Amino acid sequence: MTSLRRQSLPVGERHERIRSETVALSDRIAQLGMTIVTKLSNTVVGLLDGTVVNADSPLIHADDYGLLRGDGVFETTLAVDGVPRDLAEHLARLEVSAAMLDLVLPALSHWHRAIDAVLAQSAAGQLVLRLVATRGREGGDAPTCFVLAAAPSPRLHVERSAGISVLLLDRGFVGDEVAAMPWLLAGAKTLSYAMNMAARRYAEKHGADDVIFVGRDGRILEGPTATVVVARDGLLITPPVDGILAGVTVRRLFRAAAAAGWETETAPLTPADLDAADGLWLVSGVRLLAPVTAVDGRPRPIGPATAELAEILQVPGLIETDRA
Numbered sequence: 001m002t003s004l005r006r007q008s009l010p011v012g013e014r015h016e017r018i019r020s021e022t023v024a025l026s027d028r029i030a031q032l033g034m035t036i037v038t039k040l041s042n043t044v045v046g047l048l049d050g051t052v053v054n055a056d057s058p059l060i061h062a063d064d065y066g067l068l069r070g071d072g073v074f075e076t077t078l079a080v081d082g083v084p085r086d087l088a089e090h091l092a093r094l095e096v097s098a099a100m101l102d103l104v105l106p107a108l109s110h111w112h113r114a115i116d117a118v119l120a121q122s123a124a125g126q127l128v129l130r131l132v133a134t135r136g137r138e139g140g141d142a143p144t145c146f147v148l149a150a151a152p153s154p155r156l157h158v159e160r161s162a163g164i165s166v167l168l169l170d171r172g173f174v175g176d177e178v179a180a181m182p183w184l185l186a187g188a189k190t191l192s193y194a195m196n197m198a199a200r201r202y203a204e205k206h207g208a209d210d211v212i213f214v215g216r217d218g219r220i221l222e223g224p225t226a227t228v229v230v231a232r233d234g235l236l237i238t239p240p241v242d243g244i245l246a247g248v249t250v251r252r253l254f255r256a257a258a259a260a261g262w263e264t265e266t267a268p269l270t271p272a273d274l275d276a277a278d279g280l281w282l283v284s285g286v287r288l289l290a291p292v293t294a295v296d297g298r299p300r301p302i303g304p305a306t307a308e309l310a311e312i313l314q315v316p317g318l319i320e321t322d323r324a
């Protein structure tokens, strides 16, 4: 394609050349016994029977409890060049969340089939995978399940490299108190993320990019979509999981960092600990590692360990995104 652009052909002629080359390529792939169903890099949806449909296709019924009540669970992770990161851990957490909602999910092999199917039809580079399971339709007895694959937002690059500013916001509860009330579903990754998104919008309206929630007892909890990690004198610390989601990425980071010589610890943190830390990050399955550059308007330098931790966490370069 690049060579066609360089030849500076008229647009119509260039499109025709691209079209005929694509047709020839499709024919060749068909001869090899493969099929192209959707265009590369489009958002696609994989169903658990292995079917892949374009994201524009109607999929959810109006009486689905996922829509009506946010009643369901999900997982999000990044696939890099066709390989999902930490897939076993995300599938395990999907099952834990579903069990907390008394939701019975299809066997893991069905999820793998859908994931393999969407990856087979997606471009190389970085891809956001969302595994979604709702309670299904009113009066029905089967969950609605699908896997959505989409290109990451361009904002991802900025957040990983330039960092994010955060507001500390009151979460309105004490972490270990809600952990003792299972009906509150603290720690389950449910589809009811409206509050998390409202907190983000609140931050944006007040000049920040994101949020770190603080419990009523003054302890740091988590971000709306991420785990908090601080560094202090060669020690990485994250808050206990009481009342918050047990992050897959922080576990991977801590395992790999320990192998690279870091001490790691799960311990309560306060806002003062964030101010005193050498480094502060929000970590999660897609953004991976975002350094925090300001807390409540107080600027802080990007932690000097950011590049090292990004390497430890195998944060992919962003060149692949351009290819996607």
Ligand SMILES: Cc1ncc(COP(=O)(O)O)c(C=O)c1O
Pocket (backbone or CB within 6 Å): 076, 222, 223, 224, 225, 226, 227, 245, 246, 247, 248, 249, 250, 283, 284, 285, 286
């Ligand atoms: C509320 C919340 N906490 C923490 C995380 C980080 O979890 P993970 O690293 O498994 O993506 C997420 C991301 O999904 C989240 O939504």
